[in-house]
Amino acid sequence: xxxxxxxxxxxxRKAAIDQVSFSLRNGxxxxxxxxxxxxxxxxxxxxxxxxxxxxxxxxxxxxxxQQKHLAHIGYLPEERGLYKQMTVEAHAHFLGALRGMxxxxxxxxxxxxxxxxxxxxxxxxxxxxxxxxxxxKVQFIYAILHEPDLLILDEPFSGFDPVNIELIKSELQEMxxxxxxxxISTHNMRSVEEICDRVVLIHQSKKVLEGRVSEIQxxxxxxxxxxxxxxxxxxxxxxxWTGFELIxxxxxxxxxxxxxxxxxxxxxxxxxxxxxxxxxxxxxAWEVLPSMNEVFISTVTGExxxx
Amino acid sequence: MRNSWIIAMRELRERLGSRSFLLMAILGPLxxxxxTYLIFQFGGKEQQKWHVLIVDPANVMDxxxxxxEDPNITYSFATNYVEIEQxxxxxxxxxxxxxxxxxxxxxSNKSCFLFYREKPSFTMSVNIRYQVExxxxxxxxxxxxxxxxVNFRKIKQPLSFVFRNVYDPQDVKxxxxxWIGLFFGAVIFVFIFLxxxxxxxxxxxxxxxxxxxxxxxxxxxxxxxxxxxxGIGISAFLQVFLWVLIIGLGLYFMRETIFVDIxxxxxxxxxxxxxxxxxxxxxxxxxQFGVMLFYFSLFFACGYLFYGAFFAALGAISGSExxxxxxxxxxxxxxCFALYAGYFALENPDSLWTSFLMYFPFTxxxxxxxxxxxxxxxGDEYQxxxxxxxxxxxxxxxxxxxARLFKNGLLQFGHxxxxxxxxxxxxxx
Numbered sequence: 001x002x003x004x005x006x007x008x009x010x011x012x013r014k015a016a017i018d019q020v021s022f023s024l025r026n027g028x029x030x031x032x033x034x035x036x037x038x039x040x041x042x043x044x045x046x047x048x049x050x051x052x053x054x055x056x057x058x059x060x061x062x063x064x065x066q067q068k069h070l071a072h073i074g075y076l077p078e079e080r081g082l083y084k085q086m087t088v089e090a091h092a093h094f095l096g097a098l099r100g101m102x103x104x105x106x107x108x109x110x111x112x113x114x115x116x117x118x119x120x121x122x123x124x125x126x127x128x129x130x131x132x133x134x135x136x137k138v139q140f141i142y143a144i145l146h147e148p149d150l151l152i153l154d155e156p157f158s159g160f161d162p163v164n165i166e167l168i169k170s171e172l173q174e175m176x177x178x179x180x181x182x183x184i185s186t187h188n189m190r191s192v193e194e195i196c197d198r199v200v201l202i203h204q205s206k207k208v209l210e211g212r213v214s215e216i217q218x219x220x221x222x223x224x225x226x227x228x229x230x231x232x233x234x235x236x237x238x239x240x241w242t243g244f245e246l247i248x249x250x251x252x253x254x255x256x257x258x259x260x261x262x263x264x265x266x267x268x269x270x271x272x273x274x275x276x277x278x279x280x281x282x283x284x285a286w287e288v289l290p291s292m293n294e295v296f297i298s299t300v301t302g303e304x305x306x307x
Numbered sequence: 308m309r310n311s312w313i314i315a316m317r318e319l320r321e322r323l324g325s326r327s328f329l330l331m332a333i334l335g336p337l338x339x340x341x342x343t344y345l346i347f348q349f350g351g352k353e354q355q356k357w358h359v360l361i362v363d364p365a366n367v368m369d370x371x372x373x374x375x376e377d378p379n380i381t382y383s384f385a386t387n388y389v390e391i392e393q394x395x396x397x398x399x400x401x402x403x404x405x406x407x408x409x410x411x412x413x414x415s416n417k418s419c420f421l422f423y424r425e426k427p428s429f430t431m432s433v434n435i436r437y438q439v440e441x442x443x444x445x446x447x448x449x450x451x452x453x454x455x456x457v458n459f460r461k462i463k464q465p466l467s468f469v470f471r472n473v474y475d476p477q478d479v480k481x482x483x484x485x486w487i488g489l490f491f492g493a494v495i496f497v498f499i500f501l502x503x504x505x506x507x508x509x510x511x512x513x514x515x516x517x518x519x520x521x522x523x524x525x526x527x528x529x530x531x532x533x534x535x536x537x538g539i540g541i542s543a544f545l546q547v548f549l550w551v552l553i554i555g556l557g558l559y560f561m562r563e564t565i566f567v568d569i570x571x572x573x574x575x576x577x578x579x580x581x582x583x584x585x586x587x588x589x590x591x592x593x594x595q596f597g598v599m600l601f602y603f604s605l606f607f608a609c610g611y612l613f614y615g616a617f618f619a620a621l622g623a624i625s626g627s628e629x630x631x632x633x634x635x636x637x638x639x640x641x642x643c644f645a646l647y648a649g650y651f652a653l654e655n656p657d658s659l660w661t662s663f664l665m666y667f668p669f670t671x672x673x674x675x676x677x678x679x680x681x682x683x684x685x686g687d688e689y690q691x692x693x694x695x696x697x698x699x700x701x702x703x704x705x706x707x708x709x710a711r712l713f714k715n716g717l718l719q720f721g722h723x724x725x726x727x728x729x730x731x732x733x734x735x736x
Binding site: 012045048049050051067070071073075077079080081082083084085086094095097098099142 | 310313314317321324513516517518519520521522523524525526527718731
């Protein structure tokens with residue numbers, strides 16, 4: 001759906017984006033990750049043709065990205081802004097018209113989304129009469145009003161309460177199910193784990209990581225396992241003996257613990273369970289995968305250390 | 308262009324919905340009409356009411372002055388000598404505003420003095436002199452000739468020696484008409500400044516509240532800038548149209564009702580200098596409003612495009628709304644210079660500098676309006692079209708440059724605007 005190839009953008013001598021390539025497929029939610037100043041916003045602005053790249057290409061459904069394609073792209077920038085004097089309806093008509101929608105299309109779409117987001121009675125309200133959260137919701141509706149094939153969201157969850165975050169997430173999943181592609185730039189790693197299929201991590205203008213979320217977590221796992229059990233902690237430690245190493249423990253109360261263990265030698269997960277059975281009552285055991293937050297921090301700090 | 312039009316229509320709706328627009332559209336012309344009425348009504352007829360003591364020891368004037376009374380001047384006569392100090396200090400002379408000293412030899416030395424407490428207005432002094440002189444003419448005619456006063460005045464009438472432009476023998480376009488041109492030019496610049504500021508504020512506000520990022524994701528910066536200039540320009544035209552309509556109707560109403568007697572010489576107050584209705588005559592008779600308004604519209608449109616692009620670019624490159632203010636100063640100075648250029652053209656309509664200033668796009672709208680009202684020599688009318696063409700061509704060039712600044716500066720936030728930024732953003736494609 002969107003192919004980015006060797007994209008470079010420099011501001012004076014400083015590279016904002018340096019030879020970045022990745023692609024988005026139809027019907028996926030794609031996470032664009034990176035620390036502040038990594039170049040994410042520049043990249044998004046280039047995709048939206050707000051700024052021009054110095055080199056590299058962007059293809060939209062196989063064609064070189066052109067102005068006409070913008071009608072198929074929805075954009076919710078990080079810094080939200082609307083005309084405060086306009087009514088919700090008038091604003092929708094203005095933005096819809098800019099994206100080539102007819103009046104009736106705008107009315108039908110606006111009706112649908114306002115009802116869906118439980119805000120049908122806001123239609124005649126001026127933007128300045130809405131709370132910050134309400135205005136965010138309206139702006140999200142404006143971004144999807146024209147049912148874009150590609151939706152670009154920069155920090156879409158900031159400013160929303162948990163209820164609305166869930167609402168937005170479920171809406172994104174629905175859009176994905178309909179074959180729409182969604183590019184999310186966010187620092188909220190929990191959301192990335194929950195909804196993103198694939199991610200790209202940009203650091204200091206360069207791409208440093210790309211892949212499926214589960215694959216990245218798999219790649220970066222450290223061989224740790226967690227065991228949730230009821231019993232005596234000393235008995236648990238004694239059972240590990242020399243074949244396993246206790247890394248960390250968490251006391252849950254009522255003689256219940258979560259212990260993080262690493263294998264020594266050729267010992268496997270099955271071996272661990274074998275030595276523990278009979279010593280403590282195992283409630284759950286699982287392989288510990290790094291969270292996206294940990295992946296993010298380790299990648300970014302690792303890259304910085306190397307430099 | 309479609310997107311520019313959508314943006315223009317949004318701007319237009321916003322302007323039309325604002326109270327300041329309606330206030331300016333209705334109150335502005337009413338203020339102009341009120342001033343026009345005041346000039347018509349009182350411009351020449353000073354409302355001062357004076358009590359004048361004529362000290363005439365020889366009783367030359369025989370306690371008479373005019374057959375009809377002047378409503379603003381009351382004369383009293385004294386046949387004894389009154390010293391200046393007495394007049395100045397004594398209580399009995401306090402009610403008099405001025406003392407006219409008519410000496411015994413006035414008929415031979417033709418010399419009179421008027422001592423005033425407060426300086427009279429121009430019209431008041433003209434009227435007193437005129438009335439005293441008329442009375443003395445009667446005395447002169449009676450004492451030294453056998454002529455009737457009417458015939459005496461015919462002889463006394465000085466030779467009228469009038470300077471006229473050979474290309475304008477009827478003096479249709481005189482200096483006064485030039486002032487009307489300057490007025491039209493000044494109106495162009497007032498509107499350019501007012502609506503230029505509206506463009507600047509509008510762009511700055513969109514930067515501040517970040518709407519601009521959403522807009523730029525759908526339209527090109529140039530389309531956005533053109534849309535803004537166009538929308539605000541249409542509102543400016545509407546504003547001007549309302550001004551012209553209201554002022555035009557007001558002037559027509561005044562002519563048909565309040566000042567209907569101004570054209571009738573018999574209605575003039577006897578014995579009063581009639582210089583005051585020059586302005587009335589100028590407005591109602593000599594200004595070719597059709598031609599002036601036609602060229603006013605053209606120069607206004609081109610001048611607005613030219614300066615509007617500057618204001619839009621300034622709004623786009625400013626880090627904050629207040630940031631742009633300091634860079635406004637040179638722009639305001641240029642606008643002031645343009646007004647001065649108009650005045651220069653009025654004083655020196657045929658100088659080479661005036662021709663240059665008429666072609667120079669920064670000053671063209673006002674200078675061309677002055678030149679148009681003063682008049683071109685036969686065969687020189689083409690200069691107006693050259694001026695218009697150069698202004699339009701410059702506008703297109705300025706828009707292209709401003710669009711680059713607009714594009715490169717629009718997404719820069721929170722910086723302090725420096726001259727080197729402008730140079731840098733001009734270089735970036």
